[in-house]
Amino acid sequence: MKKIINSPDKVVSEMLEGMEKAHKSLRYVRELEVITRREKSDKVGLVSGGGSGHEPSHAGYVGKGMLDSAVAGNVFASPSPDRILKGIEEANSGKGVLLVIKNYSGDIMNFEMAKDLAVMDGIEVDSVVVRDDVAVPDSTYSTGRRGIAGTVFIHKIAGARAEAGGTLPEVKAAAEKAISRIRSMGMAMTPCTLPGVGKPGFSLADDEIEIGMGIHGEPGVNRSHILSAEALAEVLLEKILDDYDYSGKEVALMVNGLGGTPLMELYILNNEVERILSAKGIKVYRTFVGNFMTSLEMSGCSLTLMDLDDELKELLDAPCDTPALKG
Amino acid sequence: MKKIINSPDKVVSEMLEGMEKAHKSLRYVRELEVITRREKSDKVGLVSGGGSGHEPSHAGYVGKGMLDSAVAGNVFASPSPDRILKGIEEANSGKGVLLVIKNYSGDIMNFEMAKDLAVMDGIEVDSVVVRDDVAVPDSTYSTGRRGIAGTVFIHKIAGARAEAGGTLPEVKAAAEKAISRIRSMGMAMTPCTLPGVGKPGFSLADDEIEIGMGIHGEPGVNRSHILSAEALAEVLLEKILDDYDYSGKEVALMVNGLGGTPLMELYILNNEVERILSAKGIKVYRTFVGNFMTSLEMSGCSLTLMDLDDELKELLDAPCDTPALKG
Known part of the structure; x- marks a missing residue:
């Protein structure tokens, strides 16, 4: 295996450290594998994430006009609910948080669980699921269509609506409209x-x-x-x-x-x-x-x-x- | 050979057509394989180029604050002088043109020949040569150090000086300063x-x-x-x-x-x-x-x-x- 790595079990944490060092606008929450904006803004938060190995998705889209937090799982594995909860907390400014989830069973389960935990903590959270891949009706890791590269458009559209001061329902509506198209x-x-x-x-x-x-x-x-x-x-x-x-x-x-x-x-x-x-x-x-x-x-x-x-x-x-x- | 191409002898022209279609700010000069800015500005022109296969170098750096024209050769082969001359002509607004050449013998020969042709046509042209690769003192295709990724920094530095209204000697001086460092x-x-x-x-x-x-x-x-x-x-x-x-x-x-x-x-x-x-x-x-x-x-x-x-x-x-x- 020819890869520029140190140890297979450290690829995600070392990658995220390398991202934080490269981009001053990003902050890396160690152990929980969350990349979030260094400067918080008073708006609806936008959180996405999923298995690593799809870079620049999703941490590369954290910043003004797109995501507030990206939560990384291990390579091709969904992040655990505690990580996602941390991503939600970092993205929350009191105006609510929208989760953008790619349609994989593991992601759906863990993001929904994190949503429930966040709601119990008094954070307003809603979610959308991206199912853009028309290849197959169901797949190995998904019931229904898989979420793939179209997800980046959702980050852009929902992110712009949030940055412009949209409410949580408005940001969700923009995301849902884009997803449908x-x-x-x-x-x-x-x-x-x-x-x-x-x-x-x-x-x-x-x-x-x-x-x-x-x-x-x-x-x-x-x-x-x-x-x-x-x-x-x-x-x-x-x-x-x-x-x-x-x-x-x-x-x-x-x-x-x-x-x-x-x-x-x-x-x-x-x-x-x-x-x-x-x-x-x-x-x-x-x-x-x-x-x-x-x-x-x-x-x-x-x-x-x-x-x-x-x-x-x-x-x-x-x-x-x-x-x-x-x- | 697994590649998304139609025919090996059309990869450069079809790529540049695809770039022109993707980026409205770019214009593709057919046959001569030049990518240039659609909107010309009244400033020192900046031209680079070389063999194809190094994308986004160099056509991906054509635009505000960087290059005016990029000239593409065949894959890993220097562009011919007539192509480079066209790149110079497209970049020329009357304030002179600086060529940024990577140090390969074929590039040096062809860019210098194009420079001479342009000068005969009354265009003021000067050039700098990038030799950033410390690996080997001489190489298969170069006398002296090869020019590699550091060239992108030269596009940025010289491009910014040109965009800010620098004269041809000033743009060249900024490029030379960066090259030396x-x-x-x-x-x-x-x-x-x-x-x-x-x-x-x-x-x-x-x-x-x-x-x-x-x-x-x-x-x-x-x-x-x-x-x-x-x-x-x-x-x-x-x-x-x-x-x-x-x-x-x-x-x-x-x-x-x-x-x-x-x-x-x-x-x-x-x-x-x-x-x-x-x-x-x-x-x-x-x-x-x-x-x-x-x-x-x-x-x-x-x-x-x-x-x-x-x-x-x-x-x-x-x-x-x-x-x-x-x-």
């Missing part, structure tokens, strides 16, 4: 190796890719011979467009790399995706290309579309300042 | 595959890394058994600190990924690097962690230090708005 679909070309395991989690032949594979290597729709960028864009978009009618809409587009895919290839894919969308009368309002939600060093990608209206455009374009997204 | 050192863990070749450019054993390998896979200092993050930070920093006395200085630090290394590992490395620097009385003023100058999907990293004074701090902190660096 987001669809994602991905594929993997190579596996990744969990530091604590030391060998790849699955195998794919030299000329084989898996369409619809999850961000933890969960099975997808089917295995396929490697596709051209053009064919890949068609296959991924077809599944998304079959599920949601984006025709005539203006959309935000995310071309997300899973960690090991060069930016060159993501831009080549974007070229095909925008061409296809344009031919279908779907206007791309804004495009995000890069590694937003990864699976360690896995190579592969996902596409996410969000159907925009004026409110969502305004929230998408509102300023944000986080390690992984600024603008 | 920057040192980098890297290592590689896995090879990368050029799209036109179809197989990895070199091989490393499962437990082997190469210290000081270049960003095109050029030989480095030595091969080593895989190191812990702590030991790796020590080995890379030792070479840098032996070459330049950063003690008592304030520095900018870049922890750069070569493309295939997860952000998690870069932050773990940063944790060790900042600890060692702190113990040596070197204060990190600002840290950049991520993929700034890559080698396709190669896994590995480089460290860059820049010794800062008040002028360089101000230029480093000046606003910029490019696809790959904002703030």
